[in-house]
Amino acid sequence: MSNRPHAPPATKWCLDGRETDLLHWIHARADIKQLRGNPQKVIAAIDEYHNTHNQLINVGNKKGPTIIDLITERKPSLMIELGGYVGYSALLFGDALKAHGGKLLSIELNPEVAAVAGHLVNLAGLRDHVEIIVGASTEVLQDLVREKEVSEVEMIFIDHWQKLYCQDLWLLEELNVLVPGKTMLIADNVIMPGAPDYLQWIQASPAEKKTLVETLDVGSRCPNPDLKYETIVREFDTDFGKDGLAITKVV
Numbered sequence: 001m002s003n004r005p006h007a008p009p010a011t012k013w014c015l016d017g018r019e020t021d022l023l024h025w026i027h028a029r030a031d032i033k034q035l036r037g038n039p040q041k042v043i044a045a046i047d048e049y050h051n052t053h054n055q056l057i058n059v060g061n062k063k064g065p066t067i068i069d070l071i072t073e074r075k076p077s078l079m080i081e082l083g084g085y086v087g088y089s090a091l092l093f094g095d096a097l098k099a100h101g102g103k104l105l106s107i108e109l110n111p112e113v114a115a116v117a118g119h120l121v122n123l124a125g126l127r128d129h130v131e132i133i134v135g136a137s138t139e140v141l142q143d144l145v146r147e148k149e150v151s152e153v154e155m156i157f158i159d160h161w162q163k164l165y166c167q168d169l170w171l172l173e174e175l176n177v178l179v180p181g182k183t184m185l186i187a188d189n190v191i192m193p194g195a196p197d198y199l200q201w202i203q204a205s206p207a208e209k210k211t212l213v214e215t216l217d218v219g220s221r222c223p224n225p226d227l228k229y230e231t232i233v234r235e236f237d238t239d240f241g242k243d244g245l246a247i248t249k250v251v
């Protein structure tokens with residue numbers, strides 16, 4: 001299913017047909033009617049598929065609750081997600097955002113998994129609180145700011161491709177949408193597989209970043225070393241091994 005132009009290649013962990021198999025499996029459930037309009041039951045069904053059939057590269061039920069706590073505490077009106085996959089995190093976050101009338105924009109490169117996510121969001125009744133946008137994060141973020149759909153980032157979950165974490169952070173810095181005292185960045189998988197350049201950047205002081213920017217390949221990006229970040233890395237034992245979330249406040 002994934003050998004299409006612009007789609008990431010199939011691996012033994014994902015994009016080998018398991019994502020559409022998940023949809024068939026959910027719709028074959030005896031309790032399918034009870035899943036309609038019930039995000040928590042849809043999330044529990046995805047967890048069950050992950051535990052009993054094929055593992056899915058979702059944020060999962062160990063790291064997920066930490067992010068829900070942050071959403072509940074900070075109540076962002078608009079949250080952005082980079083890398084939506086089959087919509088597990090979109091369902092979790094959308095349900096938490098619904099409690100205070102917030103909304104999630106979930107950006108996903110692969111149209112096939114984005115279609116699965118869109119279907120599950122509809123099934124869970126979260127269409128008013130989750131919008132799935134198909135496209136490459138770097139381009140979509142630029143469009144959202146140019147079209148004035150986003151003028152400041154309140155909360156962003158970065159969970160797409162570790163090599164892009166730093167590039168997309170620099171883009172957000174360049175677009176001037178990171179607001180001291182307001183923005184929170186949450187990056188997944190910073191221990192496994194790891195995002196060393198991202199961690200180095202968000203943990204460096206402005207003075208260190210001014211030196212660092214001279215040595216890094218920033219490509220066409222224009223990072224802002226003057227932004228100050230405070231970061232904690234929360235570690236978790238996940239189904240795939242030890243991993244972590246980098247939780248960063250722009251201060």
Ligand SMILES: C[S@@+](CC[C@H](N)C(=O)[O-])C[C@H]1O[C@@H](n2cnc3c(N)ncnc32)[C@H](O)[C@@H]1O
Pocket residue numbers: 008057058059060082083084085086087088089090107108109110113135136137138159160161164
């Ligand atoms: C780890 S999965 C996301 C899991 C999801 N956040 C969850 O917890 O349920 C990573 C996803 O990022 C997507 N992706 C990879 N590169 C991307 C890019 N440049 N822009 C948007 N999505 C991308 C992949 O297709 C994949 O579906």
